[in-house]
Amino acid sequence: MSTIAICIDESAVPPTTIIKLQRLTGHSLNDIRDRIRQRRPIFEREIFDAQYVEHASKIRAIVDCLDGASIPNRIYELPEGETMETHPHVSQCQIAIEVLKNILDQADLEADRPIL
DSSP: OEEEEEEEOOSOOOHHHHHHHHHHHOOOHHHHHHHHHTTOOSEEEEOSSTTHHHHHHHHHHHHHHHHHTTOOEEEEEEETTOOTTTOTTGGGGEEOHHHHHHHHHHHHHHHHSOOO
16 A cells, blocks of 8 residues: 655746646635645545545646646655655655556556455
């Protein structure tokens, strides 16, 4: 199990992107702005749980939104039970977008396999 966290590296995010992120994350507009300003994750959740499909869909939509608006961001894969605030070596957990996509694609394949 792991937690995926997505942070935005830029404080000047267009209002249209903030509105899209609000819809995707369920956070209030003020909360999204505060998270961006404070460099806190706009998304941080354990993804391999009973709601994997929902979480994976949300992660893909957030990444696509940020990519489409050319917003610099950082993605982290944290160990089970850890958060950005509790993990002692967060910088070592940063992953590339390609790695995240591979993790999600592989998990999708595993979810489609019949359990023997």
